[in-house]
């Protein structure tokens with residue numbers, strides 16, 4: 001048997017092998033040690049002699065839960081089953097690896113999140129490097145190298161492939177979020193920023209020849225042109241072939257539900273790079289990578305798993321085509337305006353099941369009777385769904401109406417054949433409805449009648465033998481028997497044949513009883529076989545209609561997303577946004593979708609946004625930390641994204657120019673673990689934005705330049721804004737606490753200063769979260785430190801240092817090159833407070849410039865870390881030492897000392 005084990009183990013590579021032995025799954029050697037640690041199993045040993053073999057195991061009925069744990073830990077698991085009946089086996093029972101399960105090949109319902117797609121992805125690069133004398137290969141930028149990629153969701157059958165450039169790989173991986181990635185053995189891949197498990201596969205499984213073979217086999221076509229692939233898509237096709245080969249290796253079953261492959265073309269949807277996707281917390285929160293607190297969690301008001309998965313896909317690839325956006329908005333509006341129909345649709349949808357995953361189980365031959373019953377129940381809901389849809393007029397809803405195939409033939413078939421209370425599995429019987437098949441009914445009657453016969457037989461034997469306690473019973477080992485207690489042993493008739501002796505009784509059989517037993521058991525067995533036959537035939541009929549039902553399933557998913565959008569829009573009072581071709585943003589009373597829901601009702605402060613060419617393309621938002629800058633700029637990006645997905649938005653009104661890309665650089669990022677410094681990450685992201693943004697993009701930048709010395713930081717931030725303004729001209733929201741940047745408003749037409757209002761009284765401040773025109777007057781850093789609970793002595797000392805700095809800086813101010821400082825800027829800092837708490841401060845009227853610029857106290861925070869020149873140093877620099885006599889020198893030194901002592905005295909008195 002261990003030889004059998006070794007063979008199975010050799011065939012399944014590094015996967016943990018679960019080896020079925022009787023009622024247990026056992027693991028041996030290193031697998032046993034790993035499993036003991038991962039699953040908390042007890043480690044024992046098989047051969048206690050000289051070479052003990054480590055062993056661990058668990059009862060077979062716990063397979064699902066242990067399998068789930070191992071997969072979640074990113075392990076691959078091979079399952080080796082007994083493939084013949086141990087009773088009938090001659091010698092050792094035959095065993096075979098029946099499937100290999102990995103994160104990307106899970107199909108078990110209990111191991112999948114119903115709301116998430118489960119993608120297995122493969123990546124392939126061009127074949128070995130060109131010879132070095134090839135000039136092209138020497139000069140070619142590796143970032144522009146082509147890459148082929150394909151991804152499949154085995155649990156639904158969706159299969160796509162794409163050609164990309166190397167540089168887009170991380171963004172596409174972030175968009176698709178696969179759980180497992182297949183890579184050729186020989187390829188060196190830089191660390192990919194994904195949570196996915198990497199599976200190495202032999203190079204030949206990525207070859208063109210194999211791909212052609214597998215793909216044509218799978219789809220029954222000679223070429224893939226019919227699916228929209230061309231000769232330029234070689235690498236994509238190779239990646240797809242590698243996936244099919246892997247599935248063939250691991251699944252060992254037909255995969256009829258993968259019946260097409262769709263070419264994915266980059267550039268057809270709104271592009272979001274990996275870090276922008278993270279920063280905006282679209283599907284995963286920055287804090288713990290979960291759904292909570294994300295845009296998805298707000299938007300997902302779907303009532304089916306299919307709708308939920310589709311919404312995730314839409315959020316991963318928002319639209320850029322204005323007509324398509326309008327179509328979706330029309331559908332949502334139609335449902336918002338017809339709440340009773342919308343509610344009715346949602347009620348019906350709630351009663352449907354996950355048709356996509358059910359059909360995938362049918363196609364892989366793993367569907368259980370209950371699965372077919374669920375398909376039947378879902379199909380039965382279609383007529384009423386379609387009828388409700390009939391009265392809605394939006395073009396997309398009309399299309400859904402037309403394309404929902406009722407599949408009434410399949411529905412009728414299922415209704416007629418399956419029992420009402422259909423059991424989960426086949427073992428118990430009772431799957432096929434009574435009256436469906438005459439032969440089955442006959443066998444069932446015989447089996448049931450046989451049982452009745454036993455009761456009658458018992459009564460007859462009691463009568464004839466005169467033993468009232470005589471009983472007819474049944475057990476698995478001896479079959480039917482007659483049991484007579486020892487007290488009545490003398491009265492046992494002669495034709496009873498003794499079978500078994502118990503403590504207080506004897507068990508007998510008779511010829512008549514044996515005959516009947518055979519008949520009954522045979523009928524029972526035949527009924528089960530007949531039922532199995534009927535069930536598999538039914539499953540095959542359902543399978544042949546898979547494609548039609550898959551299409552209907554995708555219509556239901558869309559309907560669910562629209563109805564969810566409409567429900568959210570009504571509940572939260574969202575408005576229909578107007579998508580525009582020009583890069584304008586006009587939002588009245590916009591709210592951040594996540595905070596709006598999270599904060600107590602009515603406490604989120606709505607804000608306006610006004611961006612348009614040529615006056616207000618770049619909004620510079622200043623204000624203290626915690627004022628709401630970052631919330632505001634994210635809000636604008638999220639509303640734009642929501643519109644491009646087809647959702648209404650949390651605002652009173654919104655007109656938004658469709659963006660081709662959204663870039664978001666928010667916060668310092670958390671990639672230190674990946675070996676990059678905060679500043680390096682920040683600058684890499686800035687570089688991506690500056691190289692990738694177009695005039696149609698939307699850029700939000702939060703506190704750029706923070707990770708370096710202050711002068712460096714301001715200069716970089718300054719130059720970045722200038723570049724965005726002069727070279728790209730895209731809509732940009734820039735939140736910063738570098739007040740120096742607000743000077744840009746003067747030199748760059750198109751830059752508008754905004755600030756977040758703060759109310760100050762006595763020693764404390766209140767954040768009003770209201771965006772107003774103009775630059776903030778100070779940064780309130782020390783106030784915020786107080787709110788955060790920094791000890792009082794630190795606050796006081798900071799106050800003292802700030803005052804010193806303000807004073808000396810007011811005397812010797814420096815401005816970044818290009819800052820055309822007005823003459824009044826040297827006014828003493830203390831006189832410059834502006835009451836920003838005034839409720840009637842001018843809101844968002846970019847033409848209203850709050851000039852002249854005044855010197856702000858907060859500018860001086862700059863000098864904390866920057867070299868500061870004392871005036872004496874200038875004197876020293878220009879001093880002609882050679883011409884200075886000893887006495888004059890001593891006098892000069894004394895006067896300098898006095899001056900410094902006096903300065904210190906003055907600052908102490910303050």
Ligand code: ADP
Nearest residue numbers: 603604605624625626627628629630631632769
């Ligand atoms: P900043 O970027 O200026 O440091 P944030 O945008 O992070 O500030 O906002 C800080 C906190 O203020 C948020 O977590 C939120 O609780 C609150 N906040 C921000 N904007 C608003 C608003 N418009 N209405 C109500 N609360 C807000």
